[in-house]
Amino acid sequence: MDNANKKETTKSMRPTKRRLIQLYAALLYNAHLKGFIEGEIYVGKTKIACVPGFNCYSCPGAVGACPLGALQNSLSASGKTVGFYVFGIIMLYGLILGRTVCGWLCPLGLIQELLHKIPTFKIPKSRITRAFSYLKYVILAVFVIAVPLWYGIKHDMAIPGFCKYICPAGTFEGAMALLANAKNGSYYKMLGILFTRKFVIMLIIGLLCVFFYRGFCRFICPLGAIYGLFSKIAVIGVKVDRSRCTNCGACVRCCGMDVRKVGDHECINCAKCMDVCSAGAISVRAGNITLKAPEKGCADDKPDSPKKRITMERVIWGIALAVLAFALIWFNFLDPAGRKETEETAPVVTGYEEGHQLQDFTIDTIGGGSFTLSEYRGKVVYINLWATYCGPCVQELPYFDEFCKAHSDDVEVLAVHSSVIAKTTPEEFLSDKTYSIKFAADTSDDLVWNIVNGTSAMPQTIVVDRNGIVIYNEHGSISPEVIEALYSKASHG
Amino acid sequence: MSFVDKKKVILAVQSVLCILLVVLLSITAIDLYRTGSAAKAADPLVWVYTREASVSALTSRLPIFILAVAVTVAAAVMGVRGNETSFTDAEIIRDLAVSRVKEPTAEMTAERSKQKRLHIMGWALFGLCMIPILLYITDPAHFALSDAAGLETVMGALVRSILPWSVIGLGCLCVCFILRDKSMARETELAKNCEKVKKSAEGGKSDTKVLNIIRLAVLALSVAVIVMGAFNGSMMDVLNKAIRICTECVGLG
Structure with a gap:
């Protein structure tokens, strides 16, 4: 390899501004770095805001909500309330940024681009890939809209179809990041066919991205499909000066996405085409303001002096880095939400593990009366932590009900709703149901949750034997077979 | 051996x-699942x-992973990169060729209507x-x-159906695109043999006024919708969901 080639390679390996911004966004979305060490997700108020890019909110580092996950949950709750907030946020991001989010602010986009850097043969875009780029709209219609909507309205269940069956970000950032932490060893108990399937899907999508430039983004991503709908009106984006354009097609040729023309619904506004446009017709604009001008300069622009431009860039980077530094310090050291979690979980360490005597408690039950644990000595007690907005929780309630009916003399089941008040209150949820099990809503200071070491992962089931000793305390869905097996264990163990 | x-x-x-x-990783996961399931059945x-x-x-899969990383590092040191994606769009080449033509011939017009038919047919078939x-x-x-199987059966049937x-x-859509490409290539060839004119710059600016009105309307709508969301509780729903791990959603189970 000659020197010129080497120089070119070294230059091409240097991170571009876009790459730095992608890294910046990924770090800012996941500023709760101590979550990776502690194996816990962030539970502060900033999660009320959706981030623009694809970033799972069950990632231990995430400090904001995933717009796609929030959208599916809003659609799931359509029977009770309209998810105006999420629709508005997505519309706002679409209007301001459009698919610029995909090109510059999406952590999953960054991962895909890095995977594509693995030196293998690459499959170039073609008419076939262009046709398959419409697959994401089918996925959007079926898994993001139809499935959550139907199950939300008809069955009162939150089934985020895309998250549950496809999303590789959830598997990688959520499941894998949580499982990688030794403190979450008990999560392994939950793993089964769902994990196997999602793990394999994640690997296949990863492989797709190695061979196809942004394979997930082009063929699967429903968030990109939504933002693509705003491409014509998005304020920030790559714009073409038609009076300068020579129709040479160099822009479309160099683009890795399945674009028909610059700025269409497939264009992620990465501005790579600016470098190959010999006419200097392409620029990045925010309305009438030019954010990045071609080297030749647009006819209607007054180009800034290089010194002024460099100063401006430095100021912007300085502010951005200050924001990032503040976010890192705040989310990892100062935020009361993070500290509260550590302080509160510490004293609960005793009394909830297998073999421990569970601390006694009394809680008011829904529909009147109260439940005192010690009153049920001599019976096997199942405590189930649930919430109306948790699909798997709702799904397994009938199992407990059936089981309770079958062993009514020897078993007591208490389903404790999270203290986080959902739009559908447990009372509303139970109004048209005839369950024989006891229900309670946890107190505002999380009485039961603290006693049994309830975490942010739901559902959770705790089984206490006839002597008040914990024989099971696990997160995740539970099958009727396991419920029955635990009963046998309590009876014979 | 050359570079x-x-x-x-x-x-x-x-x-x-x-x-x-x-x-191998997929086989490992499936194997672990099958072995574990057999034990769980008992x-x-x-x-x-x-x-x-x-x-x-x-x-046990680590050596292959290390080898893959080593090859990546070696490739980076040697300056080897994957071949860049490049796609010459027949439509762009055609537009470029046609823009220089003084008067389209009858064959060119015929090819153009064939392309239109193929375009409509492709989308119609896709729509069907x-x-x-x-x-x-x-x-x-x-x-x-x-x-009894519940959601898993429903989702399986859904995937098998769609x-x-x-x-x-x-x-x-793909077949129609390819046929349309071929027709475009033929039109391009025809255009190359036609009488040429000097390309004049496209004059008209896009109607930014209408665009700005649409933008303002969407902005007003999205702000209004966000405010409504803050009052109807959907904002808090986002927080409630985001601060709890939905184990099924991330694939844990």
């Missing part, structure tokens, strides 16, 4: 390694996956294939949780 040959060898080796790694309290078994299985999907997803009966139609629809 080009070395590059090809490295790219081939790395391609094989990547596929092999994914296949005793429901046994875990399907265990940390020890997973670590041990993954460790979407009808069964639309009918499927709008029928509540398909989402009823009546049998996947073939999606593939057929996209396949039709």
Whole structure:
């Protein structure tokens, strides 16, 4: 390899501004770095805001909500309330940024681009890939809209179809990041066919991205499909000066996405085409303001002096880095939400593990009366932590009900709703149901949750034997077979 | 061996390694699941996956992973990169050729109408294939949780119903695109043999006024909708969901 080639390679390996911004966004979305060490997700108020890019909110580092996950949950709750907030946020991001989010602010986009850097043969875009780029709209219609909507309205269940069956970000950032932490060893108990399937899907999508430039983004991503709908009106984006354009097609040729023309619904506004446009017709604009001008300069622009431009860039980077530094310090050291979690979980360490005597408690039950644990000595007690907005929780309630009916003399089941008040209150949820099990809503200071070491992962089931000793305390869905097996264990163990 | 040959060898080796790694990891996961499921069938309290078994299985795949990383590093040092994606769009070449033509010939006009027909046909076929999907997803009966297997069965049936139609629809679109490309290539050839004119710059600016009105309307709508969301509780719903791990949503179970 000659020197010129080497120089070119070294230059091409240097991170571009876009790459730095992608890294910046990924770090800012996941500023709760101590979550990776502690194996816990962030539970502060900033999660009320959706981030623009694809970033799972069950990632231990995430400090904001995933717009796609929030959208599916809003659609799931359509029977009770309209998810105006999420629709508005997505519309706002679409209007301001459009698919610029995909090109510059999406952590999953960054991962895909890095995977594509693995030196293998690459499959170039073609008419076939262009046709398959419409697959994401089918996925959007079926898994993001139809499935959550139907199950939300008809069955009162939150089934985020895309998250549950496809999303590789959830598997990688959520499941894998949580499982990688030794403190979450008990999560392994939950793993089964769902994990196997999602793990394999994640690997296949990863492989797709190695061979196809942004394979997930082009063929699967429903968030990109939504933002693509705003491409014509998005304020920030790559714009073409038609009076300068020579129709040479160099822009479309160099683009890795399945674009028909610059700025269409497939264009992620990465501005790579600016470098190959010999006419200097392409620029990045925010309305009438030019954010990045071609080297030749647009006819209607007054180009800034290089010194002024460099100063401006430095100021912007300085502010951005200050924001990032503040976010890192705040989310990892100062935020009361993070500290509260550590302080509160510490004293609960005793009394909830297998073999421990569970601390006694009394809680008011829904529909009147109260439940005192010690009153049920001599019976096997199942405590189930649930919430109306948790699909798997709702799904397994009938199992407990059936089981309770079958062993009514020897078993007591208490389903404790999270203290986080959902739009559908447990009372509303139970109004048209005839369950024989006891229900309670946890107190505002999380009485039961603290006693049994309830975490942010739901559902959770705790089984206490006839002597008040914990024989099971696990997160995740539970099958009727396991419920029955635990009963046998309590009876014979 | 020349640099080009070395590059090809490295790219081939790395391609094989990547596929092999994914296949082996998938087999490992499936194998762990099958072994664990068999044990769980005998005793429901046994875990399907265990940390020890997973670590041990993954460790056996480590040499291939290390090899793949080593090849990537070696390729980076040698300056070997995957071949860049490049696609010459027939439509752009045609537009470029046609823009220089003084008067389109009858053959060119015929080719252009053929392209239009193919374009409409492609989308019509795609649309037709979407009808069964639309009918499927709008029928509540398909989402009823009546049998014992519940959601898994419903979702399996959903995928089996929509996947073939999606593939057929996209396949039709693809075939029409290819045929349209061929027609465009023919039109381009015809255009090259026509009398040329000097290209004049396109004058008209896009109607930014209308665009700005639409933008303002969307902005006002989205702000209004966000405010409504803050009052109707959907804002708090986002927080409630985001601060709790939905184990099924991330694939834990």
